[in-house]
Amino acid sequence: MRTRFILINTSHAGNVGAAARAMKVMGFDDLVLVAPRWSDVLVREETVQRASGAVDVLQRARVVATLDDALDGVTYLCATAMTPRDFGPPTVTPREHLPALAASDHAGVAFLFGSERFGMSNEDVYRCHAALTIPTAPGYGSLNLAAALQVIAYEWRTALGGFAVAGGPEKPPVLADAQAVAGMLAHWERALVAIGFLDPAAPKKLMPRLNQLFNRAQLTVEEIHILRGVAKAMSQPGAAARR
Template sequence: MRTRFILINTSHAGNVGAAARALKVMGFDDLVLVAPRWPDVLEREETIQRASGAADVLRQARIVATLDEALDGVTYLCATAMTPRDFGPPSVAPREHFAALAASGHSVGFLFGSERFGMSNDDVYRCHAALTIPTAPGYGSLNLAAAIQVIAYEWRTALGGFAVAAGGARPAALADAPAVGGMLQHWEQALVEIGFLDPAAPKKLMPRLNQLFNRAQLTVEEIHILRGVAKAMSQAAGAARR
C-alpha cells in the first residue's frame, strides 16, 4: 500500500534526519518536504547525523514548494493535529482508525506541520481525518520525530507489522525423571554425611526436595551442578572426620 509522509515548513534539520530514521525502521521510504526552512536540508550535516543509517531515505526524499505537489497520487490524507478545528475533519485515534483504513486500498498521506506553528487550518481542512495520539491529560506535546515514529509504528502494525526476530540462547534441555532421581539420591547421601539428614528419622525432607526440584524444571546442566555440590559436601564431611 502506497504511503507518504509529508512535512510542512520543517524548521529543524535534525528532525528531518530523525524522521527518515523513524520511517526506515518501520519500512517506509516516501518522504516529502514542503517548503522547509533550509533548501539544502537533505544534505545538511545535522540531518545526515540524525538519520543514523537511513541515508537512503534522505537520498530519495523530495522537496517541493507547495502542498499540492506533495499530494500528487495521494487519495486519503491524514492530518496530525492535537487541537480539533471547527468544520475540520473528525478527530480519531490512530490505532482504531488505521484498522479500517489499511483495508481500503487508498494511497495514504500523513501530514505533519511545522515544529513552531503546527498545522494551519487550511491544511487540516484538506484532510479526511485528524489523527490525535492519546497522551497524558494536560500534556500532549510531542516532538515532531517522535510523533512520526508513533504514527509510522501504528500504521505498520495495521498493515500487518513485522515478525519479531528470534533471539537469545537456545532453550536448554530439561533433565528427565531418572536424572532428577539420581541427583536426589546423591543429595540424600551427602545430607546424611554432613549430619543434616537423620536416616533413622528422615521425616519428609526428601519428598519435599523432590517437589522443589520438580517445580524448578531443572536442566541437564543444572543436574550436573547439583551433583557437584553434593560431591563437595561429601568430601568436606570426609575431611572433617579425618
C-alpha cells in the same frame, strides 16, 4: 502497502534529518517535504548530521510546492493533530486505528505532519480521513516533530507486522523429565546423608519438600547436571567437616 511521510512547512533543518532517521529505523523511506523553509534543506549540514546515517532517505526525498503535489498514489490520509477540529475527521489514537488500516486494501497511506510552530492547518486536516493523536501526559502534550513521527512510524510498523527481534528468539529450554528429577533427588538424598544434614532414621519431610521445590522450579536438563554436580561435591570426603 505504500507508506509516505509528509512534512508540511518544516522550519528547522535538524527536524528533517531526525525525521529521516526515525523513518529508516522503522523501515520506511518515502519522505516528501511541502514548502519547507529552506529549499536546500535536504542537503544542509544540520539535516545530514541529524539524519545520523539515514542519508539514503534524504537522497530519495522530494521537495514540492503544495500538498497536492505530495499525494500521488496516496489513497488514505492521516493527519497528526493533538486538537480535534470541528467538522474534521474522527480523532483517534494510532494504536486503535492503524491495525484496521493496515488490514485494508488501500494502495498508499500518507501521514501528514504540520509545521513546528503552528501544527497543521484546518484546511489540511479537513482533507484527511483520520486525525491521529498521541496520548500524552495531561497538561503537556508538546512533542518534537521527529519524536511524533517516530511514534507514528513505530505504531504503523507494528500494525503492519513489525520486525523480528535482533538475533531471533532464543530456543526454549529443554525441561528435565520426571525420571531425571527423581534421579537427582536420590543423588541429593545420599549427599545430604553423607554430610550429616539428613538423618535417614528420622528423615521427616525434607525430601518431599525438596521434591516440591524442584518441581516448582521447572528444572532444565542443564540445571539437573548442575545440581548433581553439587551433590557429588557434597559427597566428597571432608565435605561434612567443611560445613
